[in-house]
Amino acid sequence: xxxxDGQLTASIEQKLKDRFGDGxxxxxxxxxxxxxxxxxxxxxxxxKYLYDxxxxxxxxxxxxxxxxxxxxxxKLGVVYHLHSLKHNLRIRLKTYLPMDNPEIQxxxxxxxxxxxxxxxxxxxFGIIFRDHPNLKRILNEDDMTVFPMRKDFPLExxxxxxKNDSMFGR
Amino acid sequence: xPEQKYFPEEEHKEFITLNLGPxxxxxxxxxxxxxxxxxxxxVDTEQTIGxxxxxxxxxxxxxxxxxxTTLTDRMNYCSSPINNMGWxxxxxxxxxxxxxxxxxxxxxxxxxxxxxxxxxxxxxVIGVDSGALTGFVYMFQEREKIYEIFEExxxxxxTTNIGRVGGLERDFNEKAWTKIRTFLSExxxxxxxxxKLLVRNRIFMDRTIGVGAISAExxxxxxxxxxxxxxxxxxxxxxxMNPYSSYEDFDFDIxxxxxxxxxxxxxxxxxxxxxxxxxxxxxxxKLQKMxxxxxxxxxxxxxxxxxxxxxxxxxxxxxxxxIVMGExxxxxxxxxxxxxxxxxxxxxxLVSDGGRTPxxxxxxxxxxxxxxxxxxxxxxRMLSDAILTMSxxxxxxxELDA
Numbered sequence: 261x262x263x264x265d266g267q268l269t270a271s272i273e274q275k276l277k278d279r280f281g282d283g284x285x286x287x288x289x290x291x292x293x294x295x296x297x298x299x300x301x302x303x304x305x306x307x308k309y310l311y312d313x314x315x316x317x318x319x320x321x322x323x324x325x326x327x328x329x330x331x332x333x334x335k336l337g338v339v340y341h342l343h344s345l346k347h348n349l350r351i352r353l354k355t356y357l358p359m360d361n362p363e364i365q366x367x368x369x370x371x372x373x374x375x376x377x378x379x380x381x382x383x384x385f386g387i388i389f390r391d392h393p394n395l396k397r398i399l400n401e402d403d404m405t406v407f408p409m410r411k412d413f414p415l416e417x418x419x420x421x422x423k424n425d426s427m428f429g430r
Numbered sequence: 431x432p433e434q435k436y437f438p439e440e441e442h443k444e445f446i447t448l449n450l451g452p453x454x455x456x457x458x459x460x461x462x463x464x465x466x467x468x469x470x471x472x473v474d475t476e477q478t479i480g481x482x483x484x485x486x487x488x489x490x491x492x493x494x495x496x497x498x499t500t501l502t503d504r505m506n507y508c509s510s511p512i513n514n515m516g517w518x519x520x521x522x523x524x525x526x527x528x529x530x531x532x533x534x535x536x537x538x539x540x541x542x543x544x545x546x547x548x549x550x551x552x553x554x555v556i557g558v559d560s561g562a563l564t565g566f567v568y569m570f571q572e573r574e575k576i577y578e579i580f581e582e583x584x585x586x587x588x589t590t591n592i593g594r595v596g597g598l599e600r601d602f603n604e605k606a607w608t609k610i611r612t613f614l615s616e617x618x619x620x621x622x623x624x625x626k627l628l629v630r631n632r633i634f635m636d637r638t639i640g641v642g643a644i645s646a647e648x649x650x651x652x653x654x655x656x657x658x659x660x661x662x663x664x665x666x667x668x669x670x671m672n673p674y675s676s677y678e679d680f681d682f683d684i685x686x687x688x689x690x691x692x693x694x695x696x697x698x699x700x701x702x703x704x705x706x707x708x709x710x711x712x713x714x715x716k717l718q719k720m721x722x723x724x725x726x727x728x729x730x731x732x733x734x735x736x737x738x739x740x741x742x743x744x745x746x747x748x749x750x751x752x753i754v755m756g757e758x759x760x761x762x763x764x765x766x767x768x769x770x771x772x773x774x775x776x777x778x779x780l781v782s783d784g785g786r787t788p789x790x791x792x793x794x795x796x797x798x799x800x801x802x803x804x805x806x807x808x809x810x811r812m813l814s815d816a817i818l819t820m821s822x823x824x825x826x827x828x829e830l831d832a
Binding site for chain 1: 799
């Protein structure tokens with residue numbers, strides 16, 4: 261279990277609320293991780309603010325990954341896990357993007373680590389990161405046309421003919 | 431910056447493009463680097479990765495929780511038990527299962543043995559890449575002994591699939607205990623000998639000191655973790671910062687370097703092996719005072735029952751069936767859990783929608799995060815330094831590509 265500091269979390273929430281107003285949509289504690297859902301337009305200014313703030317110092321980007329939700333409405337999401345080594349506090353930032361225009365500002369200006377993480381997210385979810393220095397596929401082949409981690413992409417190769425689905429109860 | 435020395439801008443120069451990899455004896459894995467070279471100096475490199483991408487995150491979305499363990503095996507295959515345990519602990523965190531101390535200590539023994547095996551390979555390979563093959567041969571014998579212990583505990587060696595959600599699949603047998611004790615008494619001698627070969631070896635020091643250095647600030651910005659970050663001078667270790675599996679009960683140091691170069695990375699790994707040995711010894715001492723024979727939590731709805739019980743006990747049969755068919759639903763929620771893997775913070779971000787499989791599972795693979803700093807670390811250095819830097823970073827292709 262990670263250390264959760266209720267007081268510090270509350271002060272982060274208050275600071276984000278004061279500074280970004282409607283940019284902060286909601287905040288909650290999920291198991292052992294304070295989670296803030298933020299508006300996608302504010303994401304980089306929030307990351308920068310958390311990075312620069314002398315008290316908080318969230319200067320370590322643990323992960324950045326994509327999400328695809330089908331229910332209740334179809335949307336994409338980007339999840340950031342930040343770590344403040346000063347307080348040993350981990351937080352999660354979530355942001356949602358519409359399916360028809362999944363664009364978000366790149367975090368590479370704040371964290372060098374975000375470079376490949378964003379390329380991976382683009383590769384698998386088709387999320388476009390604006391101002392990314394080199395946004396192209398990373399793990400899949402370059403001429404791939406689909407985004408395989410989206411839920412509508414089937415797990416198995418649909419062109420296969422040697423496998424009879426009815427044999428597998430599907 | 432050293433690079434300016436080698437290619438002054440006023441001179442017209444033509445660079446050579448050199449294709450290193452994807453399959454090359456010096457890269458220890460499937461990596462491709464398209465190097466731009468000025469003579470023997472590296473100007474820049476473009477990395478291509480993904481040659482052994484196996485879509486683990488997508489596969490995991492269709493597998494019940496207990497079947498994902500085999501996927502984690504194949505990430506950092508030099509220390510797969512750590513990956514396995516990390517995954518079990520993630521699921522246990524989601525399900526809220528309490529694990530008995532005895533099991534946690536046994537897990538620590540397994541994980542620290544795996545860490546020794548991992549560092550063992552990495553350090554001896556640094557030796558190989560700097561031209562010292564001898565040490566490698568001796569160290570691989572010791573790795574073999576660790577694999578024999580794994581074999582005794584779980585039946586397999588490299589991709590172990592060790593442990594279960596809720597504990598271990600079986601208790602350590604007497605042979606395993608003996609092998610662990612023998613290893614603890616014999617390994618220090620070999621490790622000392624290996625240190626004598628390299629640590630103060632003039633050639634080795636000349637080849638590694640100052641090679642592939644990175645500052646602490648850049649390392650943090652690049653998301654470095656594990657020995658690579660500690661070599662740069664940041665004492666960040668998940669085992670101490672966010673103790674899991676009762677690491678807080680153990681007394682050990684975090685070795686740190688100062689320059690973040692190849693020599694420091696080598697030394698940090700070397701010292702970590704000593705720390706791991708001490709942790710295993712402490713765990714053995716602690717376990718002696720505890721009740722023997724405890725190897726799983728009392729969680730029948732998630733812990734796969736023993737085969738004997740399945741054949742002789744009605745309830746165990748029912749639970750076996752339910753677990754194997756994936757009829758035990760997980761609670762809705764999302765957890766992030768991380769362990770100190772062989773080369774850094776190995777994280778699992780698990781989102782569950784209440785079904786038998788994860789809705790989304792993201793692996794934070796330390797290699798993937800820190801390998802992107804590679805061009806910055808080798809710019810302006812010689813090709814042979816680039817090779818050495820890569821092996822000292824301990825980039826594992828399986829983990830890089832997931």
